[in-house]
Amino acid sequence: MEKDKQTVLVVDDEQPILNSVRRLLKTAGFEVLCASDPVNAIDILKSNDVNVLITDYMMPGLDGIDLLVLVRENWPDLASIMMTASPDVRVAAEAVNRNLIDFFVTKPWDSKNLVELVRRAAAKNQPAATGSGQLFGKYRLRRLLAQGGMAELWLATIKGAEGFEKKVVVKKVLEHLSRDPNFVEMFIDEARMMSKLNHGNIVSVIDFGQEEGSYFMVMEHVDGPDLRQLLYGPDGNENSGNEAALPVATACFIARQVALGLDYAHRKTDDSGKPLGLVHRDIAPQNILVSREGVVKIADFGIAKAEGIKRRTTPGMVRGTLYYMSHEQITARPVDHRTDIYALSAVLYEMLAGRPPFLGATHQETVAQIVNGSYPPLRKLRREVPRQVVAVVEKGLRRNPRFRHQSAAEFEHELGVAMLKSRLSATQADVSSLVEKRMPREDEEQW
Known part of the structure; x- marks a missing residue:
């Protein structure tokens, strides 16, 4: 050759x-x-x-x-x-x-x-970020944040009167997919679903449309890392051990904030009062954003399930991020809101232990661990985690959904009680301090 x-x-x-x-x-x-x-x-x-x-x-x-x-x-x-x-x-x-x-x-x-x-x-290992500084409709694209197989994610600004300028994030569908009617339908479903959600712990959608042959969605900009970066550093490379783990009280505070957002989404109804039946299905550290002000927000409802939205997936298709998939997800069984509670429990375990609960050497080993429900006891990895908190995590990770918390509100309440009994306390200010400590603000990139 x-x-x-x-x-x-x-x-x-x-x-x-x-x-x-x-x-x-x-x-x-x-x-x-x-x-x-x-x-x-x-x-x-x-x-x-x-x-x-x-x-x-x-x-x-x-x-x-x-x-x-x-x-x-x-x-x-x-x-x-x-x-x-x-x-x-x-x-x-x-x-x-x-x-x-x-x-x-x-x-x-x-x-x-x-x-x-x-x-x-x-050329995936040397991507060329073209378009920086150019106008895209009423938005000026500033910096390419991420590039994937479906869309580009851009940090952008929009200007208004009297020198007003606001940072936003533009999710721009790749041009060839904007010509695919089935993909466009899926993207519109996502935008429509996210536009219905208005909660302080969920990233909000600001705009949606088509420009220069590409469909796009505009979301609020969260100034801070995702949880994976907060755990493992800017590149998100796993480094198992307590050096990655978060302070116990702060980890519990973050989990409770995610639970509040999930409870809102799970209970959301349409205009007629009919439950949407919304399930995120991919609660994972990379989909939890933590701002420098200590605000916690759920992102990426791109593979969420909602009643009444047409799905063109093949039966038995497994959806989600492997380490946080529930037993019913990994075995391609029907899922409901308790799948999100399981995933959040796995994320809380990771925040406390510095590693996910299910972590095999191969994909097959990880799947086997999830199916068997076998993971290292949390207190063996980190003795300082109170037993009351461990009990909440273990309940959320039960294989049978009937024996987990039956709502995100129940999870949030029981974790709050466990913190109270363990004399743990954390605030938004504590999260903000942790972000500044682990992810110090670099000089602003010059545009």
């Missing part, structure tokens, strides 16, 4: 598709390898230097999701693209949320878009 060419591995059980993609990418200057099934793909990956993996979702035997899980475990830096039929678009979106893929493309694909996605995927 020529050294200056990027190598792409295409996996699909339909030979005409393999031939079509091979011709397209070879013409675009890529070296192309093909596999007709995931097992063959693993063998190719073991014996070749591959830059980009493109895989179909639905294949016999080991499917595309199973392949992507194995790839993330063994080749974590390999850029991955999922090909999916349009009715499966939510499956692909959820695979992005689970960090299994970097991009996805729907069938039938646009040749130009597919080549551009492959080029972007091949």
Whole structure:
């Protein structure tokens, strides 16, 4: 193979598709390898230097999701693209949320878009942040915060009269997905759902629309890190142990604030008074934002479940971040609001222990631990955690939802009582001090 060419591995059980993609990418200057099934793909990956993996979702035997899980475990830096039929678009979106893929493309694909996605995927470790300082409708894009397989997240500003300027966050859908009606429907569902939520512990949606061919959503800017960064540092790299753990009282305060936001969302009704049946389904440290003022907010309802919203997912699709998935999630059973309570209990455990409760050496080991409900006793990892607090965490982590707290309000109340009995006290000011200590403010970036 020529050294200056990027190598792409295409996996699909339909030979005409393999031939079509091979011709397209070879013409675009890529070296192309093909596999007709995931097992063959693993063998190719073991014996070749591959830059980009493109895989179909639905294949016999080991499917595309199973392949992507194995790839993330063994080749974590390999850029991955999922090909999916349009009715499966939510499956692909959820695979992005689970960090299994970097991009996805729907069938039938646009040749130009597919080549551009492959080029972007091949350069994923050196992304070019274009557009800084440019106007996007009435918003000026200032800095690219994150770039994923579905959207770009920009820090932006909006100006008003008398020199007024406000920071916001613009979630800008990738252009090729803005032309996909199924993805657009999903994005509109998310925006519509989030716009109904107005609570101090939930990130609010300010605006929604379409500009320059891309759909976008505008959210409030939270000046501070997410909880994962607060635990493990700016890069969010795990470093197990008490050096990552938070002060016990502060961890409990943060968990109670998240519970208040969840209770509001779980009880939310539509205009006629009918319960929305909203379940976040991905309560995890990266989706909990902590401001420098000590305010705690839940973010990213992108894979939330709500009654009355059409879903195009395949039955049995597992949704969420693995370490915080409940027993019913991991076994692809129906979920309700108690799944969020379980995930919040897992997050509280992590804040107290400096590691998640379920942490296997591989994906399969972690799944087995969740299914069996086996995790290290909290007080063995950190003796200073009061027994009353441990009891609340353990109740929230029970495998059977019937034996957990039956509402987020109940979780919040019992944790408050446990703090009182343990003589623990924390305030918003304590959270603010912790953020400043662990994440000192750097010089403002010059625009």
